[in-house]
Amino acid sequence: MNTTTQLLRFITAGSVDDGKSTLIGRLLHDSKSIFEDQFSAISKTSEKRGMAAVDLSLLTDGLQAEREQGITIDVAYRYFATPKRKFIIGDTPGHEQYTRNMVTAASTANLVVILIDARKGVLTQTRRHTYLASLVGVPHIVLAVNKMDMVDYAQARFDEIVAEYKAFAAQLNLHDVTFIPLSALNGDMVVDRGDNLDWYQGPALLELLENIEIEHDVNTSDFRFPVQWVCRPQSEKYHDFRGFAGRIEAGEVSVGDEVTVLPSGRTTTVKQIVTYDGNLQTAFAPQSVTLTLADEIDISRGDMLVRSSAHPPQVEKEFEATLCWLSEAPLDKNRKYLVKHTTRTAKALFQRLDYRVDVNTLQQHAADKLQMNEIARVSIKTQQALVFDRYDIDRATGSFIVIDEATNNTVAAGMIA
């Protein structure tokens, strides 16, 4: 057993026409992650539909409704592994609910593969996918220029698309973009390099997925520990034990560190870092641990422990955020919603819509409504103070969901500005 295999989560963005499902099918097939019974099932279906070759895109069609209608209705998760890494693919459909589904899948992703049809180049949807990836702060972007077989594997065409994309992407805050020419249909530069793209010196897609550095995808400097659950065994052996259980969302902590409890602002020191496998000297994100503290202070779920340092989080009842609306019922500015942020849930009012962003042109428009799949900058007022960082600094402490109390549905995703 290889004990140092890392986990990489990625999503693919593009429409069926760009060959997205074929690309995923190709990755699974060529990395030998498709099982015989799955392959024989899709072979039968391909034959039934009168196709000449096995349609690899059928691998990602999950539900009966989808198979009947030939569509994909929701985010599906796929798993495959190579000796180097384990992969979770969030597969999102490319139709009109795209924004909602892509934002959902991208929220946990390290990387997004944006597919372009080499014949069509950078399209409106390419801009939309890129904008959403940057909005959700996906750390790595791969621009996969697919269907190179349809443009005679021409380097000139690839270079043209790369230049066009770079010109557009300059206005967005993207950290890491890699460009790969490939043919999902023929398998060039997906898992194997193939014989048709000799002029391309960079990594094939799987090679990149296996090797891209992801250790710095989380904030490693500022300790953030939202308290999830208070551990009070009340047994004879542990009658004094009072532990604060949670997951370290950013940074690291050691025994003896001075920590501040927010929002109260009281300080204490870390006495023990307790785990089932024994007590630790140091722990880091994203470990789930239980902390005991030197002083008895009132701490409960929803509080956040942070290391007393130069970069404290903000503690506010009023703040600005970018909101992606996910529900069929539009935002009602007169109603109170619930905001769930880390482990704290508070009533909230969305007092002002500053502007709406057109996801196709990136232009800002004045807005007084917010409907499904729309994105807007809003001002928020919460009943209790939230302890947060800006989303671009910390995805975990800068994000929240909005819940409609009447239906209990999740109606929006928020990123604190």
Add this chain to the structure above:
Amino acid sequence: MKLVENNLSKHTFTHLDALESESIHIMREVAAECKNPALLFSGGKDSIVMLRLAEKAFRPAKFPFPLVHIDTEHNFPEVIATRDKLAKDLGERLIVRSLEDSIARGTIVIKDESKPRNPFQSVTLLETIAEFGFDACMGGARRDEEKARAKERIFSFRDEFGQWDPKNQRPELWDTYNTRVHAGENIRVFPISNWTETDIWEYIGREKLHIPSIYFAHEREVIRRGGNVIPVSHLVQPKPGEKVEIATVRFRTVGDMTCTAPVESAARTVDEIIAETATTRITERGATRMDDQTSDASMELRKKEGYF
């Protein structure tokens, strides 16, 4: 208390560490936000992994929920023995409700004793949820098991009939889970959604978990019927003309005895199973669950009716 080295470093935080931490986080959200949760525990390998994760999430305290098993009475005796032993060793409360109770009440009508009982499990599960008023049931289902599961949320909302509506699921963003339900409604929670069969075996090996002996290669009386290897038991006897043979087999899943097929295997240790899992060309349910082979959508239909 003894201080152990954190032999994990940022560079050796493995996929198993990441999956484990995610699962612990999910279980703690359930404990903190749900009023009356339960952990579904069958004695199978996935639910044994769930128990270890619960220990990691809540020790040194007791689990803030009971263990619940919906017993089809079609289970392998080794699995039931393991279920009882683990619950006892951990000192946790185990609630068992049997399909026989529902049959006695008349809410389940069995036509043929030798047929699988999985389709009826939902009935007893929903009755048990109502009996105890559970608002959240954690289960050990994984997304890699089946196509319908691949599309299900980690926190999967069910209406008052226990039904899953795949087209109307709550969006799930970051690790911020919406656990809210109205009275009478229920959430099914799958903390190991993102684990694969291989991850489960690697974790069993790493944590040295005790699992039922039938997961390892052993000799067993089987018959071959319609391409499947079927274990002979008091529920499954050879039909006229069928030959009973002794085969060396192990089980990849341990469900209803009438529809759970073993695979032919010589793997007698966890390491040997991991090696075999890495090279197998058949999915776990495809190889072992005859009830999932009846139609492309068997699992989807069962889930819509309240199955977990």
